[in-house]
Amino acid sequence: MKLEDEIIQKKFGNEYEKLVVNILYTGNWMNLVNSSNLKPYGLTLPQYNVLRILRGQHPNPATVNLLIERMLDKSSNASRIVDRLLIKELLTRRACKKDRRSVDVSITEKGLKLLKKIDATQPKWKEIFNTLSEAEAKNLNILLDKLRG
Amino acid sequence: MKLEDEIIQKKFGNEYEKLVVNILYTGNWMNLVNSSNLKPYGLTLPQYNVLRILRGQHPNPATVNLLIERMLDKSSNASRIVDRLLIKELLTRRACKKDRRSVDVSITEKGLKLLKKIDATQPKWKEIFNTLSEAEAKNLNILLDKLRG
DNA sequence: ATACATATAATGTAAAAACATTAAATACAC
DNA sequence: GTGTATTTAATGTTTTTACATTATATGTAT
Numbered sequence: 001m002k003l004e005d006e007i008i009q010k011k012f013g014n015e016y017e018k019l020v021v022n023i024l025y026t027g028n029w030m031n032l033v034n035s036s037n038l039k040p041y042g043l044t045l046p047q048y049n050v051l052r053i054l055r056g057q058h059p060n061p062a063t064v065n066l067l068i069e070r071m072l073d074k075s076s077n078a079s080r081i082v083d084r085l086l087i088k089e090l091l092t093r094r095a096c097k098k099d100r101r102s103v104d105v106s107i108t109e110k111g112l113k114l115l116k117k118i119d120a121t122q123p124k125w126k127e128i129f130n131t132l133s134e135a136e137a138k139n140l141n142i143l144l145d146k147l148r149g
Numbered sequence: 150m151k152l153e154d155e156i157i158q159k160k161f162g163n164e165y166e167k168l169v170v171n172i173l174y175t176g177n178w179m180n181l182v183n184s185s186n187l188k189p190y191g192l193t194l195p196q197y198n199v200l201r202i203l204r205g206q207h208p209n210p211a212t213v214n215l216l217i218e219r220m221l222d223k224s225s226n227a228s229r230i231v232d233r234l235l236i237k238e239l240l241t242r243r244a245c246k247k248d249r250r251s252v253d254v255s256i257t258e259k260g261l262k263l264l265k266k267i268d269a270t271q272p273k274w275k276e277i278f279n280t281l282s283e284a285e286a287k288n289l290n291i292l293l294d295k296l297r298g
Numbered sequence: 299a300t301a302c303a304t305a306t307a308a309t310g311t312a313a314a315a316a317c318a319t320t321a322a323a324t325a326c327a328c
Numbered sequence: 329g330t331g332t333a334t335t336t337a338a339t340g341t342t343t344t345t346a347c348a349t350t351a352t353a354t355g356t357a358t
Binding site: 014015016017018019020021022023024025026027028029030031032072073074125126128129131132134136137138139140141143144145146147148149 | 163164165166167168169170171172173174175176177178179180181221222223274275277278280281283285286287288289290292293294295296297298
């Protein structure tokens with residue numbers, strides 16, 4: 001029996017316990033879709049997320065700290081993810097003038113161009129979730145926001 | 150700005166796009182809670198999940214294949230996770246009689262005992278999600294099931 | 299029976315993550 | 329200003345994951 005069926009059939013202690021498995025399972029599936037989409041471009045999911053954060057800041061730089069704050073995966077290998085993207089010339093890293101402990105990390109033109117290319121091929125969640133009406137999606141968002149307090 | 154705030158404030162393309170970030174973010178937070186709870190027992194989350202699957206099968210064995218099917222993280226280092234748990238004597242591994250390609254993996258008494266100890270200290274999601282009524286949790290589950298089609 | 303395909307798990311290797319520590323700059327109390 | 333604590337990022341090391349390959353057993357078509 002697959003977990004998918006397991007979720008449906010298994011007797012969970014309560015709705016909250018089931019909810020945890022449900023969210024984790026759904027999230028894993030989304031991650032799978034996302035990362036397999038990125039593979040042709042030679043980016044891992046964390047690398048992609050960092051690039052997107054940098055694009056969000058552009059043309060301002062971001063510090064490594066800001067990357068850590070924003071990244072979905074907080075485990076903070078941010079410094080090394082920046083290393084890897086630097087090698088690929090998708091970003092630049094230079095000492096921050098105002099605070100010499102910090103570094104200014106900025107996405108390059110090459111990085112922006114790559115993101116743009118990826119944008120076009122990213123999963124269309126609206127279509128993937130076609131079993132869900134817009135109102136239901138909205139409702140889910142509201143409930144998830146509420147869940148986190 | 151933290152991602153938490155970002156989710157609230159950012160303009161997403163549509164509710165579906167927001168939903169993806171929302172679920173991933175929530176799931177990451179849950180994983181964090183779960184794995185920090187396991188750390189005192191020297192188990193990683195995948196190791197813990199494998200042990201729980203084995204307990205679910207007990208007293209029957211599971212094949213590695215079954216573990217892969219059921220694990221939340223499908224990347225399938227199942228074989229090596231079994232290795233690690235074997236070293237800790239939390240499970241046994243022996244050739245399967247019926248199909249000599251397969252292996253029978255079973256949780257040991259030591260493994261069962263460890264799980265039992267962990268059970269008592271696992272996060273009480275019902276309390277953690279106290280911002281959410283039981284009806285809302287149920288509604289979330291229904292919507293998530295629907296989302297996956 | 300033989301040949302070929304498939305299923306199952308293990309292994310080799312490279313990449314990334316986890317965890318702890320370190321180094322340097324800044325903030326702050328006195 | 330001096331000493332101490334804190335912030336910021338990088339680094340060292342170990343563990344785990346990712347990806348491809350391999351070895352063996354089983355299934356299947358002929």
